[in-house]
Amino acid sequence: MSTQAATEDLAAVIGLEVHVQLETDTKIFCGCSTDAADAEPNTHTCPTCLGLPGALPVLNEGAVEAAVRLGKALHADIPERTTFHRKNYFYPDLPKGFQLTQYDAPICQDGELEVRVEDRRRDIGITRAHLEEDPGSLQHVGGSIDTADYTKVDYNRAGTPLVEIVTEPDFRSPDETRAFLAKLEEVLEYLGIYDAERDGSLRVDANISMVSADDLAGEVDDAVLAEANRTEVKNISSHKGAQQALAYEVTRQRNAIQRGREVEQETRHWDESRGITVSMRSKEAEKDYRYFEEADLPPLEVSDWKERLEIPELPDARRERFREEYDLSEEAASKLTSTKEVADFFEEIAREYDPDLAATWVADNLLGELNYRDMAVTDLEGRFDEFTRLVELVAEDEITEKNAREVVLRGMLDEGETPDDIVEAEDLGKTSGDEVQAAVEAAIAENPDAVADYEDGDEGAINFLVGQVMQKTGGSADPGQVNGLLREELDE
């Protein structure tokens, strides 16, 4: 970056490398289970994933299918045949001294993913997505990586299938990376090939360069990017983390440039707890991984897999369909398609009850209350029928909207109780018509002054009378209905 830029407006150019653990039953090259979350270290291992001498990899085609489905969702090219290469480097978590990955025939190439930030639509280019094996994991005892007394190695994770998604340098702000990652997770979940709950299921490296904003008008020139020093930020594990880490980097780099300093070409580590990036090492010469093709895995013919493999309706398509089919606003449709669980749940309710009511209850009431409690729809797993029952109570007019929202829903979320129990305990059952009618007549009889005021044209008097009726019914009557009944009686 030339110092002349210091006087210009600066803009960020960002590209991402996203590692996603694919949700398969078994590892990518052996039959070991990938579900090792609570397992003792090194119990989900075999000669192959331990890299024992003589053991051989056998490709789990389920992982390839998951990647082809992703490729389809990203509108990517799938090659005729796909091959694996060895990436050679030494590290204690790497059992064979090389990682099996893909090099010149990745399973996906040239895709894109559309994201929206505020009201702007952006198409983010996907350079490639390739399959590889996860290494094991290290636990440093008595210090950090440099100061630990010793380090323990767990190979339970080794061989978990990963797909590494590499984007074009198409992002212009940290917000866009966050929107992209959220959208990517959504797509992965829709495809059923990803479990966001799994520890380490999403790992992001970001490359960021600051360039003159003038250079960014239109397409970015490769020469401009080559000129700008690039910082790689590692150890990002969420879309929120990506936004925070990159916002930090934008500020740090802008400050440096404005003070006339050069931004070093280096790798930095995102320290989430401190909210800063720290320098890891200067990026000297490009590392030489001595890639070459893995002879133990014959090339896999995948030319017809794209046609053969079905993928479900994706969030964008589903959002459009919701708008048309249920006549929903853009905002409501977006909220209702934010995750597959929410969308499925909405459709289940909308099939039985008024779609408007279903939309209000799912998009506004439920998601709003969940969000307030930092909960997700997945936290309600197994209780969807209770929520459906709540909507039914409202739809059948058995309780008021207000009580449903403020008492029953909150009780369900906070106390874990069922809607019927709450309605009974709080005596929320709507008062029957006769009781309301009686209360209306009593209110008129007991308040001749207010009746006179109403007859003289004082509209405020009716509100007073409604209040009286509500008091008599303990708040369980419907105010609108009471208003109507009062007018009927008075106007006679």
Added chain:
Amino acid sequence: MADAHNAFVTEETIEGADSGPLAGATVAVKDNISTEGVRTTCGSEMLAEYVPPYDATVVSRLTDAGATIVGKTNMDEFGMGTTTETSAFGATTNPVDEERVPGGSSGGSAAAVAAGDADYALGSDTGGSVRCPAAFCGVVGIKPTYGLVSRYGLVAYANSLEQIGPLAPTVEGAAELLDVIAGPDEHDATTRDAGAGSDYAAAANGDVDGLTVGVPTELVEGADDEVRAVFEDALDAYRDAGAEIEEVSLPSVEYGVAAYYVIAMSEASSNLARFDGVRYGESGGFEGNWNESFAETRAENLGDEVKRRILLGTYALSAGYHDKYYKQAQEARAWVRQDFEGAFEDVDVLATPTMPVLPPKLGESVDDPLQMYLMDANTVPVNLANLPAISVPAGESSEGLPVGLQLVGPTFGEETIIDAAALLG
């Protein structure tokens, strides 16, 4: 059983099933083939204490077939050698002449069979490592088509080139052993359906009437005079039995040795990277950072020839040299394959001397790596082309040293070469 020739690294009996085609037979297994519970050293200090927790597929197949495994045989360290002198457990001597090497790298396996210490043996052949010791020790050895025999459990040296193969006193015996170990394996994705339900032993008839035998001039010209004389006599035997002998040319084999060593060393540099002292093998101690600790482990526990090949292979794959060496070697390999394919349009089998030289004396060749590599000129092209080949004793030199005839067949043409070789043994 006294091991007079240092043929075994570990003498330990693994009993097989009570019945089966190999019931009652004894088999010696090369020490780079994993045996559950019995150490598998690859002839290396690095794995001196390594005991695999699993059996190689071929080992299960042997014991299922009733064979009794009598021990693990000596070998050049990680298969890297042509004489069995690079073993960390001392050199094996040739039972025919104890001053001479048995060939390598499966020298222990060939010596065990030649000395009668086992009825059969398994070796592995990356560039001639079954055929060379078979020829030097006067026994039969087969290098199967790539993908015929499972490599699961074979400690890799150069995984795109190697196959496990049988050694036996006779062609029929080697074919019997091949019948037991051949065929697809779900643990090795490079195996093919070929070999399932095979009966190679039944093909060992020596029926060569009408067979066309091609002789690649390039692979005969360089041989020693004595080797050549025995080879020519063998060809006469084929002529007499009704075969037609035809000269063919394989111009690509000139690059065979160079291409083979670049590819084998490149793959070896990666295959042997796992020996870092973390999971098994000798640890170098934990002073310094990981890289220093790994380096110490490897410097101390790997022999000179292994280190030479790892360094050269690393170099050949490095950025800036990859295209010049590794990629070039791959192109040469494709050419060699094409040359053989072309030859098999005209002939049924190809015949060459297995080794261009007689077995050297101990210590004679090990100090001159280049000379040692050139001894492999006739065997390595077969591995580059993934083809099957057999070495069968063809006669003796004036001093009584064995000379082997190599017959090479087309892909999965094991029956043809076994039938033809049976004429001599």
